[in-house]
Amino acid sequence: MGKILNFLFCILISNLILSSAQDCSSYSFTNNAIYATCVSLPVQNSHLHWNYRPTNGTVDVAYRHTGVSTSQWVAWALNVDGRGMVGAQALVALPNSNGSVQAYTSSVTGYGTALQQSPLSFDVPAIRAERVNGDVVIYATLVLPSGRTSFNQVWQMGPVSNGAPSAHALGSENRNSVGTVDFVTGLAGDGGGVGGSLLHRRNTHGVLNAVSWGVLMPMGAMVARYLKVFKVAHPAWFYIHVACQATAYGVGVAGWGTGLKLGSDSEGIKYTTHRNIGITLFVLGTLQVFALLLRLKPDHKYRIYWNIYHAGVGYAVISLGITNVFKGLDILDPEKKWKHAYIGVLISLAAIAAILEAFTWFIVFNRKKEEKQQGPAGNGAYASNGYGHGHSQAA
Template sequence: MGKILNLLFCILLSNFIISYAQNCSSYSFTNNAIYATCVSLPVQNSHLYWTYHPTNGTVDIAYRHAGVPASQWVAWALNVDGRGMIGAQALVALPSSNGSLQAYTSSVTGYGTTLQQSSLSFGVPVIRAENSNGDVVIYATLVLPGGRTSFNQVWQSGPVSNGAPSAHAMASENRNSLGTVDFVSGVTGAGGAVGGSLLHRRNTHGVLNAVSWGILMPMGAMVARYLKVFKVAHPAWFYIHVACQATAYGVGVAGWGTGLKLGSDSEGIEYTSHRNIGITLFALGTLQVVFALLLRPKPDHKYRIYWNIYHASVGYAVIALGITNVFKGLDILDPEKKWKHAYIGVLISLGVIAAILEAFTWFIVLTRKKEEKQQVPPGNGAYASNGYGHGHNQEA
């Protein structure tokens, strides 16, 4: 039995080694180049090869992105003074209309970059690129700055629009395409999510809007619809409703502000439907607040019924748009699945509570109407229309 287990272990180990070798060290370059070190990068099916020359402080590198579509640009970069995208000194391979690859350098100074050709903060005397059986390979010689050998690195790929690189996707692989590399020790490491403070602001924007439009607004609407049926909750339900919606709107304003800041800091990156829904949502929410403060008729006003219809219709529209946009935001941020599952769990919980309260409040209203009808003396039918249920609803 022990021999069989040892044999199986050896087979698994050999398969792992063979698989790794096929990904990295056993790859044959078209120019028969051989590099002293190679590493398989953690995401995007990418690999880095290099030979370091200590005598003159240069390094010959080959960056290989396997299985990339022929219509996409590919880039690998060192960030000398920081991490992530801003400040990256990039080697770019851009496909031409005739199928060839143009290799050039680009210094990234902002999130809205289109990777325009420019010189780097260190020398690159040699750079070229090729597409070999679906693998894009960038070859270069780098003159490492300041005698350093350890740097942060970034790698990406994205679509081409009108002959120029356009914004890459923001999936988890793209956000995690960075790490460290030491050209002497051969050690590389993962570096977390790309974007640093930008990603933090995206997460803040998402949390603020999920809590405000996606959770507090529905809760406030449930308070207005169900608590007012109970006599003991009058008029407390109204103030709870106002407090809930005012808090939701205030948090939503903060989320709106972070969204505007993200838009200005992410020039060239647009999520059209998410943005348009957000604009509509904020406009309707503001309209609700302004009209509630300035134009809400008294409960006995003849136009109050029209106000109630408007207020409920716009309120439910805000809730529907808010929940929709939260899911669109989750798709953009692409966080761990547990966060999306958690939000779905919150919605299901609110839905179950709403269903139970809907049935219970209808039972109370129908029972109350039946009792009031029995208590009305003959000939006083008009009095029944002014019962507690009707007048109480006018307070909404």
């Protein structure tokens, strides 16, 4: 049985290798052109073929984007002096109403670009495009600037509206369509210093905020609500609660800081709702820190107002935190298992809370019954530790 599985596995690997080769190096162009180097780009079903001529510093490229409809534009670009979209020197393929494809150059100067036709910062002596069986291929000759051979690259696909390119989507594949290419070595990175670090910061931002606002904050509130009903947990529950919420706040501030940095590095890309909720969470979380500093004694006559303030802000932070985690997951668009994992954590916390809530009320009712039987003297002993009327306070 093991030999059969190994045999099938070898067949599968062989098919994958052959499929990859057919997609890239073995692809047959309609003009019978042969390119010495070819790389399959990591996202958006795109491939880059080229011949580099060191004698005159030019490169013949063929950018191939598969599965493109007749109402979509495609583009591939080099960014000579920067990273990402702004500053990209693009080769654009735009479909015409008669089914043909028009090729032209466009220098991208901002995020609001409509890919208008314009010259590039380097010469492009020849450019054309064609559609073949659902693939769009852009052919061009580039005069590489300043004798350089290694560049940042960007590629995209988007819809056409009224005969002109419209803004592309902001899904994970679109955001990750950045990388590097070296026309001499034939190496093409999947992001590295261009998109890789940005993606890493996005993931770091997401993890920090999911752990802080989305997990630790609810856990800290559960500690305050359910542990303090047990006599043996006094005063340990308070210090556990403070430690949990302080950690959550510290990690949350770090996540908030990475979000601000991401926003400044992604000019033109706005997630208004996610950003506004994040700012609100930071403000409310900071108010909770002040709540700890302004905490009144349990027998203070204004303690009831502090309880309302602390509980109201706490529940608001938990609700907004969980909401914003889901907003962030929609933006990052990771594999579904990560969203399912977070949902599983929330369901587990909710189940534990439901069990503890029922058990807590059972203890509270029994304790009140004992207090009635013992009279005023016994009641005072409980009240001093906050078991009775103080139970309803939330963290």
